[in-house]
Amino acid sequence: MRAIQLTAPGTLELVEVPTPTPGPGEVLLAMAAVGACHSDLHILDAPAGVFPTPMTLGHEIAGRVAQLGPGVSGWSDGEAVAVYGILGCGRCRACLRGRENQCRTVPVGGIGLSRDGGLADHVVVPADRLLPLGGLDPVQAAPLTDAGLTPYHAISLSRDALRPGTCCVVIGIGGLGHMAVQILAATTATTIIAVDTSDAALRLAKRMGAHHTVQAGPAAVEQIRELTGPAPDGAEVVLDFVCVDATLATARQVVSTGGQLTLVGLGGGTLPMTPTAEGPPPVPLETGAVIPFWGTRAELAEVIALARQGLLRAEVQTFPLSETVQAYQQLRDGQIHGRAVLVP
The missing domain is CATH 3.90.180.10 (Medium-chain alcohol dehydrogenases, catalytic domain)
Known part of the structure; x- marks a missing residue:
């Protein structure tokens, strides 16, 4: 064979x-x-x-x-x-x-x-x-x-937080991300915000049930914040299906206090979590991070x-x-x- x-x-x-x-x-x-x-x-x-x-x-x-x-x-x-x-x-x-x-x-x-x-x-x-x-x-x-099971499991880890009135940001609308948008639309009442560098990917996200789409880049955090509200509010859950430095920086800047960062991608970026005595913490207080498998x-x-x-x-x-x-x-x-x- x-x-x-x-x-x-x-x-x-x-x-x-x-x-x-x-x-x-x-x-x-x-x-x-x-x-x-x-x-x-x-x-x-x-x-x-x-x-x-x-x-x-x-x-x-x-x-x-x-x-x-x-x-x-x-x-x-x-x-x-x-x-x-x-x-x-x-x-x-x-x-x-x-x-x-x-x-x-x-x-x-x-x-x-x-x-x-x-x-x-x-x-x-x-x-x-x-x-x-x-x-x-x-x-x-x-x-x-x-591609279906991994985002389903990732969403299940935060399902209790994805209540009506909350926002979930999905970063990376590829093989897993476009399934995540559908799973969120089918199993939760959260507002879905899709983020990607590709116009074609964002159009796909819209077809799959995303309520809002945002072009990844320098203006992404501000545009997401216009949808979720200013800190300490923000996205209850951020699903990062890329996990390079740029997407992780976006994720930590838009997650809410007490929210959850869900790190699925294999991009190899770095997410600072440890608070220091100088300045605000790198992620909001009470924020959790999980790596689903x-x-x-x-x-x-x-x-x-x-x-x-x-x-x-x-x-x-x-x-x-x-x-x-x-x-x-x-x-x-x-x-x-x-x-x-x-x-x-």
């Missing part, structure tokens, strides 16, 4: 490998769609030894059941499924409470992260990672497993339910498996609006 593999740091190749056989407790899936995530670029750029090689990438997976391994039941041949990609230890306190994204034993374990992923004609996954799609288009379903299986089921109800839809650009390298280059160059999806 064909597979897109990380063969060395920075090297992605289309190779021929044997079709895997499912072991006990596993299922072989025929791939239907795989989302291309920006975090895959970080895997590509990582130094030797951080991720195994060769390894098939792809952790946003939707497929059809092709073969059940020994001891597996409850799934029918050809059934369409989504894959929950996290692989926790299953034994620590977090995993036992269903919070495998907080596993205390396996820091970052997952399909397409620590074992072969879905950018191939077939993939083997543990049977307990599967969730039924119930008629949902696999091309739509694949991005839900991360993916989400839980229960939350993924809820994300799929939102999509099946027509309340959540990914903006996708599809590519054949043979054009995976080009798709990732477009992603790196900022040319993907929404989510790139590979269709084997």
Whole structure:
């Protein structure tokens, strides 16, 4: 079968490998769609030894059941499924409470992260990672497993604060940000303020349910403040899907006293938090910061339910498996609006 593999740091190749056989407790899936995530670029750029090689990438997976391994039941041949990609230890306190994204034993374990992923004609996954799609288009379903789940989990961490009359600022309307806008619109009554450098991204945010859009830049803080009110008021929650220095500076200047900064992006910026004796604190008093990671299986089921109800839809650009390298280059160059999806 064909597979897109990380063969060395920075090297992605289309190779021929044997079709895997499912072991006990596993299922072989025929791939239907795989989302291309920006975090895959970080895997590509990582130094030797951080991720195994060769390894098939792809952790946003939707497929059809092709073969059940020994001891597996409850799934029918050809059934369409989504894959929950996290692989926790299953034994620590977090995993036992269903919070495998907080596993205390396996820091970052997952399909397409620590074992072969879905950018191939077939993939083997543990049977307990599967969730039924119930008629949902696999091309739509694949991005839900991360680009939908991660913002859903991030919003869930602050859901009690997102009450009528509050404001939520969403910075970065890309693969995750455009889903966050929809999730906020579908599950809260907060006022949604979308921020991006791209006019096309801001138009997308407006279509997805944002009440206001703001062009990122020197005037962004003032424009957001006109919508949220002056300090100590402000945005109850700021979701930063970029997290470079510039976006973090905007985030800390528009969050309210007692608000929450939710840092999702992998931009590598710095957010000063520690108060000093000289001058005002770098963030408002009583402000919290959280770094979400993916989400839980229960939350993924809820994300799929939102999509099946027509309340959540990914903006996708599809590519054949043979054009995976080009798709990732477009992603790196900022040319993907929404989510790139590979269709084997």
